[in-house]
Amino acid sequence: MAQKTALIVGSTGIVGLNLSHHLINNGWKVFGLARTPSSEGGVTPVAANLLDEKGLQASLKDVSATHVFITSWMRQESEAENIKVNGAMVRNVLNAVALSRSVQHVALVTGLKHYLGPFEAYGKGQMPPTPFREDQARLNVPNFYYS
Numbered sequence: 001m002a003q004k005t006a007l008i009v010g011s012t013g014i015v016g017l018n019l020s021h022h023l024i025n026n027g028w029k030v031f032g033l034a035r036t037p038s039s040e041g042g043v044t045p046v047a048a049n050l051l052d053e054k055g056l057q058a059s060l061k062d063v064s065a066t067h068v069f070i071t072s073w074m075r076q077e078s079e080a081e082n083i084k085v086n087g088a089m090v091r092n093v094l095n096a097v098a099l100s101r102s103v104q105h106v107a108l109v110t111g112l113k114h115y116l117g118p119f120e121a122y123g124k125g126q127m128p129p130t131p132f133r134e135d136q137a138r139l140n141v142p143n144f145y146y147s
Contacts, residue, residue, distance in 0.1 A: 001119035005029045005102075007065035009050070010072030012038050015109055019069055025067055029065050032071075057096045064102040068093065071109045083147045 006023050010016040011032025017040075020030050024042050032038065037045030050072060070093060076082045090108065096104050096140035138146055 003027065003029055004067060005031070005065045006030045007033060007046075007060070007063055007097065008043075009033045009068065011043060011045075011092060012036065013071055016069070016071040019071065019109075031065060033059070048127075050092055051085070053092045053095065054103045056092050057099065057113075060096045061099070064095075064100045065097060066102055066104045068097055068103055069105045070107065080143045083142060087147055099133045 004027075006019075006022075006028050007032060008016045008020055008023075011020055011030075012034040014031065015039075016034075020032055020043050021041055023030050030043050031046050033046040033048055035047065035049060037043075037047050039045045046059050046063060048056045049143035050056060070090060072089065074082075074085055074089070076085050093104065097106075
């Protein structure tokens with residue numbers, strides 16, 4: 001079986017770093033993308049700014065990942081800005097990795113905001129029931145993870 005190769009976007013964060021260690025310990029080759037990447041524990045570092053599409057493509061030109069894990073997220077002043085900025089980062093990553101034609105799976109790692117909505121909505125009146133299962137409706141508020 002061919003070795004699986006991961007590109008972990010946000011590899012120096014809590015989730016990205018732990019995911020890197022887990023995959024390496026299970027025989028994966030791991031590329032870790034961050035603005036200031038680390039080669040800790042066998043991760044091949046890739047430096048890039050996710051908002052610089054051309055620079056990101058150049059940084060990933062020699063990376064042929066089979067799996068991409070997007071664990072990066074940049075907090076903005078409003079959910080509208082979160083959607084704009086973080087949506088651009090995800091699009092830029094997907095456009096860059098598409099060039100290798102090697103990707104089999106992409107995972108956008110979500111967290112608390114996926115279920116409870118944007119930060120600006122916390123503690124402001126009555127929130128609808130939190131959707132903890134796939135068959136439950138999404139919250140009816142703007143949310144980066146929905147966009």
